[in-house]
Structure formats: structure tokens, C-alpha cells
Amino acid sequence: MKTLMVQGTTSDAGKSTLVAALCRIFANRGIKVAPFKPQNMALNSAVTEDGGEIGRAQALQAVAAKVPAEVDFNPILLKPNSDTGAQVIVHGKALSNMEAGSYHDYKKVAMDAVLTSQQRLSERFELLVVEGAGSPAEINLRENDIANMGYAEAVDCPVIIIADIDKGGVFAHLVGTLALLSESEQARVKGFVINRFRGDIALLQGGLDWLEQYTNKPVLGVLPYLHDLALDAEDAVAITNQVDKPQLRIAVLLLPHISNHTDFDALRLQPEIDLQYVRHTQAIPSVDLIIIPGSKNVLSDLAFLKNEGWHKQITRHLRYGGKVLGVCGGLQMLGNYLADPHAVESNLGSAEGLGLADFETQLGQQKVLSQVSGILHLNNRDKAISGYEIHAGISQGPALDKPFLSFNEHPSGFKVDGFISDDNQVAGTYLHGLFDTPEGVSELITWLAPNSQIKPIDINLNREQQLNRLASVVAENLDIEQIINIYENFNLET
Structure with a gap:
């Protein structure tokens, strides 16, 4: 099984959405693909057919990949119940409540669960598209990391990094993230994706050229800001909707x-x-x-x-x-x-x-x-x-x-x-x-x-339409063939 990992410079950079898009693109090409997130922290969860609990984002990504959701897609789920503690769910079942310090020590055990899921999925899928968590450059969380580069190093897979230009500082985010990685981690980063761009792409080109020259890493594409994209959110709550004359x-x-x-x-x-x-x-x-x-x-x-x-x-x-x-x-x-x-x-x-x-x-x-x-x-x-x-x-x-x-x-x-x-x-x-x-x-x-x-909408039909729209836009704006080449011919030395 081939593995491709998407990491982000920040939370909400677009990792979940990009993984969903790639899963749908590859599934449409006849590739037997599955989503994967080693460790997720979210209060939005879903129940699998076999009675396990996984993050909502991985359930959505399973829909995108056209496969039933299963616990191995998200082996470790953390559900916060306080500012410093969370319920730890391993392979779909609640283990216990842990404070942050205790869980940090537990990560070595958690990695075993992650690798067990990776192995089981490798027996049934051709490709795993993996979502990281937060940022790989969180210095205080790097020891025993299972969510980002710790996982990538353990399974020896290539990484692409996505950054949100809409928040500003996108070049600093990408260059700074890369600079805070170890030499081997930097080597497995095989390209960048810039997300949520608005405006004239020609005005961005000078920055893209500089980024590629400075880092010696390709920009795999620039994704436009998609207005009104309605997909299941992992965390963020849409506070309000705009209705002119509500019934x-x-x-x-x-x-x-x-x-x-x-x-x-x-x-x-x-x-x-x-x-x-x-x-x-x-x-x-x-x-x-x-x-x-x-x-x-x-x-x-x-x-x-x-x-x-x-x-x-x-x-x-x-x-x-x-x-x-x-x-x-x-x-x-x-x-x-x-x-x-x-x-x-x-x-x-x-x-x-x-x-x-x-x-x-x-x-x-x-x-x-x-x-x-x-x-x-x-x-x-x-x-x-x-x-x-x-x-x-x-x-x-x-x-x-x-x-x-x-x-x-x-x-x-x-x-x-x-x-x-x-x-x-x-x-x-x-x-x-x-x-x-x-x-x-x-x-x-x-x-x-x-x-x-009032005639109710069908949220499942709407989700399918949104996933197809997302996949179409991503396929148009990313170099998919280069991404396939990255995971098919990954070599840490090149």
C-alpha cells in the first residue's frame, strides 16, 4: 500500500478538505483509497457500522473515498472534556479520561494502535491519504509525536504541506514550518499547496517562484477560495446563516x-x-x-x-x-x-x-x-x-x-x-x-x-454534490499527476 500524508502549517489550513478531495479524485480514477488520521482531537464524531467512534472528518473522507467508515481510519480520537483533559478513544472504544501530561506519556502506546491500524488497512487498500493534526512545527509536541512527522517517519511516507493564504503570512508559514523540521523531515516534504486564494493568480506568481527557489520544493497548486462550500465540519461552528424571509x-x-x-x-x-x-x-x-x-x-x-x-x-x-x-x-x-x-x-x-x-x-x-x-x-x-x-x-x-x-x-x-x-x-x-x-x-x-x-433538502445528496464540486476544483488547480508521482516513486533521498 502506498501512503501520502497531508500536513498543515496551522489548524484549519485545509487538511481535512484536501484529503477529502484527493480521496474522491483517486476513487473516481478507480484507485482503492482510504482516508486516515492517526490522532484526531474533536467533539464531532461519527459511529461506524461496527459500533466504533471516529472523528467526523474521517467519516466524511470515507464518503469521499466511496467506502464505509471504519475505526481504523482514525485509531486515536481525543474528545476534550476540559481545558486540560480529554476522553481517549482507541480503535473506536473509550479507554479513559486523561490529563494532557498523562496522555503525552501514553503516546508511545498510542503509536502501536496507529501502526496496527496502518497494517490492517494495508491489507485491503492500494492507497492511504493521511491527514495530519494542527502543525508539525509545534516544538512542545514533537516528542513521541504520532499525529504528524512522528507518524510520517515511522511509516516512511512523503508529505505535502498546505497553508491558508486567506489568513495572511502564507510564505512565512510555509518557510517557517519547513525550517523547524529536522533534516529527514524536511526531505520527506515533497511539495506545497496554497489554499483559499482570492484574486488574480498572476499577482501571486512572483511569490510562488521565490518559494520554490528558496525551499527547492514545488508548489503543487493554488486552490481558490470556495464560497458556500457546505461539508461536515470537524470543529468550527457556522454561527449563523443568512435567510432574508425565514418561515x-x-x-x-x-x-x-x-x-x-x-x-x-x-x-x-x-x-x-x-x-x-x-x-x-x-x-x-x-x-x-x-x-x-x-x-x-x-x-x-x-x-x-x-x-x-x-x-x-x-x-x-x-x-x-x-x-x-x-x-x-x-x-x-x-x-x-x-x-x-x-x-x-x-x-x-x-x-x-x-x-x-x-x-x-x-x-x-x-x-x-x-x-x-x-x-x-x-x-x-x-x-x-x-x-x-x-x-x-x-x-x-x-x-x-x-x-x-x-x-x-x-x-x-x-x-x-x-x-x-x-x-x-x-x-x-x-x-x-x-x-x-x-x-x-x-x-x-x-x-x-x-x-x-417547506420542502426539506437531502443533506446526503447535498454532501455528494459538494464533494464532487470540491474534487473538480482541486483536480483543476492541483498537479494531480505530480502528486501521484510523489507517492508512487517516493524516495527520501531525492
Whole structure:
């Protein structure tokens, strides 16, 4: 198996997007290609068919490569639950919570997991397109590195480095990054990609010529700034969308540890819906629906919600006839009481919930990870629905006697999920990906506005269109044949 690695001068330089584009380009050429990210740190994750958890970006890249997502595409996933700690997920399963210092010492063990995945993938794929993490020039993180050059050196693969020109300083980023690498690491860098360029390319040419002469490395291409590119985000939240005359208004509470905010992409992209994220210090605006999203640290985010005064604003919203939906951690907050006796997410212990539904939740050490399907009961009619679950809590209480949905079959034996309040104003579910089908979006719209004529978009079809658009632009602006030559004929000495 051949391996090609994409590293970036900074976070958000475009690594994830470039890997997705290359996966689609190579898949279209009939190459059996797979994405790979040795170590990812993100709160947006996806569940694989075999019940493992990987970064959302690698799930998107798997779609681009036209292969099912699997845990080996992202062997190490870190899900931050504080400023200094994270849950460590190895081969799709949660191992433990670790502080940054402890994980630094654990990296030698983590590298074994990374190389095991590399070996298993080598038996089934012709090409691995690998995404680095952050920057390879982070001096304080270079010891025992598994995310960037440490990995590249271990598997002996070529590297191309991408930089974002839109932020400014692109030549300093590229030259400075290269200068901070070791001699052997510099040798395996086989080219540069400049991302998000706007303007006349002729005005950039002098800088490109200088860069190639100064570094003796080729510029493989300059990618234009793609406006309105709508693909699943690894971390960044699109705070608002621009809708001139919305038929529905939705507010999502932007919690400090929000997870899987991609749940709401289909709603955000709907042209008739104004979806906005409510941030720290902001009041919840007048909307039809307030969504409390998932959280990686529910007790901490519940305290944040109360400190913002949002609980009082939610009560007022309901009093005036608005509706509230809680997803996963948001569901747990809606109940009377929430406990974390095993310190699964934090050391806060327990807290009173928002008291909007009669149930309690206890977090357990066993995480539920599953792709599921079932029947949605939101509008007093049965509609087929599908999604996935990622949660450590079990909720119990009378409110759950009127479930949000019934499972067709559940790996853990659960029969139902969530609740719908008797007054039909409050609902909650553990199901992520609820709106990833037009049917799910349609049911939500009907719940909010029974007579609405809004036609839901298909987020999966939209994703395919965006991936094809991205691949076409990248293929037009990058020297793909030279990139193929780089990984086919890689030699550290040349």
C-alpha cells in the first residue's frame, strides 16, 4: 500500500478538505483509497457500522473515498472534556479520561494502535491519504509525536504541506514550518499547496517562484477560495446563516463542550429556516424552537446554561408557546436530576436539571455506540427514521412513557428512546443524525408548523454534490499527476 500524508502549517489550513478531495479524485480514477488520521482531537464524531467512534472528518473522507467508515481510519480520537483533559478513544472504544501530561506519556502506546491500524488497512487498500493534526512545527509536541512527522517517519511516507493564504503570512508559514523540521523531515516534504486564494493568480506568481527557489520544493497548486462550500465540519461552528424571509426560526445553544453540532447542518442549509447559535452573553432571541445540543461535559455545560440565564429564558419561551428539543446531553439536561457518580465526564458529581420533564439520568462507565433505526412518534404518526447514538447516560422516569421513537432493533436491547411532553412543547432524544434524512427534517418542520409547505433538502445528496464540486476544483488547480508521482516513486533521498 502506498501512503501520502497531508500536513498543515496551522489548524484549519485545509487538511481535512484536501484529503477529502484527493480521496474522491483517486476513487473516481478507480484507485482503492482510504482516508486516515492517526490522532484526531474533536467533539464531532461519527459511529461506524461496527459500533466504533471516529472523528467526523474521517467519516466524511470515507464518503469521499466511496467506502464505509471504519475505526481504523482514525485509531486515536481525543474528545476534550476540559481545558486540560480529554476522553481517549482507541480503535473506536473509550479507554479513559486523561490529563494532557498523562496522555503525552501514553503516546508511545498510542503509536502501536496507529501502526496496527496502518497494517490492517494495508491489507485491503492500494492507497492511504493521511491527514495530519494542527502543525508539525509545534516544538512542545514533537516528542513521541504520532499525529504528524512522528507518524510520517515511522511509516516512511512523503508529505505535502498546505497553508491558508486567506489568513495572511502564507510564505512565512510555509518557510517557517519547513525550517523547524529536522533534516529527514524536511526531505520527506515533497511539495506545497496554497489554499483559499482570492484574486488574480498572476499577482501571486512572483511569490510562488521565490518559494520554490528558496525551499527547492514545488508548489503543487493554488486552490481558490470556495464560497458556500457546505461539508461536515470537524470543529468550527457556522454561527449563523443568512435567510432574508425565514418561515421558521431556530436557536441552538452554543455550549462550551458542544458535540456533534453537525446534527443541525441540514436545518442550517434549509433556505426557509433561520438557524443561529446563541453564544456566551447573548440572550436567546424570539424563535420557534430552542435546541439544547449534545455535550461532552453535561454537568459543566448545564451549569454554564444556568449561569447565562438561559434556563429562565427557556421557561419564558415555553410560556409564550415556543418549543424545545434536547439532543443527547441536551435531553439529559431537560430532566429533574443528573448524576455522574463515576466521574465519567467531570468531578462535579450531580445537579438539578431544568425540570422540564419528569425523569432522571445517571452517567455510566459503559458508552452506548450504535447505528439505529426506528419509528418516530413526533406528530402522532409513525415515520421511519435512522441515526446513531453516542452517550454514557441512562435516563429513567415517567416522562419516558411517551417516547420520542421506538427502535426496530437496538444492540443494547433498548425498546424506546426519549420523550414528548403531554403539551407537545418539549421533546428529547439520544438520537444524533436525526435530520440527516429529509424525513427527519420534514417531521421537525411539521412539529413546529403543521401547515408548512417547506420542502426539506437531502443533506446526503447535498454532501455528494459538494464533494464532487470540491474534487473538480482541486483536480483543476492541483498537479494531480505530480502528486501521484510523489507517492508512487517516493524516495527520501531525492
